[in-house]
Amino acid sequence: MSDILREATEADVEAVTRLVHAAYAEHSDVGLNFTATDQSEAVTRYRLFAGQSWVIDRGGEVVATATVSLPPGEHIQRLSAVARTPKTAWLNQLAVHPTHRGAGLARRLLETAIGFAHDRDARALGLDTAAPALGIRALYAHWGFVERETVQWQGKTYDSVVMSRTVVDDR
Template identity: 30%
Template sequence: MTAEIREARIRRASPADEARLRALQKRAYVKYVPRIGAEPQPMAEDAAALLRDYEVWVVDGAEDGLAGALVLRHAEDHLLIWSVAVDPTQQGAGLGRRLLDFAEQQALSRSLPEVRLFTNAQFTENRALYAHLGYVETGIESYDGYDLVHMAKVLVAMA
């Protein structure tokens, strides 16, 4: 990751980011298409709907693209990480971890005790990464012909 990207701030996305968000989701998730035989949900999702229905945070990248994006949904008792997308040129350099840390900070700032996420069961490297970061598998559900693994990380002890 370039120093410029490493220092770039995470900012709230706006409707002006729609095309760049769509392009990033495609770039970040295309590697999974051969594995599952279809576009993963974040790749196929309408960027305008994400911006309208979710809380989207982004990191600007070089050449007028996005280096990363984080899609969140606030629930009563947790914060859901719906998607973490990192440009392939930035993967493996810590930006995904930075976005996950940001999500956890957002949850704590809202007094939410837990962060949850889900991933395709076939994305074994994601499952291993999340487990390494303290997320625990809480269940598996069938969704649209795929198995989704639900994971959670408790951030604060319940009183």
């Protein structure tokens, strides 16, 4: 079965909502209230179209997604000096369905995000994730992201670590 990487469309909102609920459920189970654990379709729509979004479609099922905002959204810019740095893009809501992990889908989306940012003259790609999510932080570090600062999102039960990496044409 082949995977199709494509831009997200309005028709994907329901499937992406189900996907992010499944992908982030393990974090909810340990008390981390990521927005994605229970976001509505309206929030999914907002998040998908606040930047450039992609999905990976496997046999008609959306199994992975990511969004890049350039510039980063105003909410993260209020919290993060990294996000306010000129020519910085922001990686949002990278998610792979738990039953499809380990197949390189997240890496493929990351490479797409880096290419998108590079093609628009961004110099850095930033992101934020829950400080207690050590596995996620280790994966991003493996991909070249460096921890830069800590921020606190209103209503979250955890601090978030802001990470960034340079954008180079290593596709």
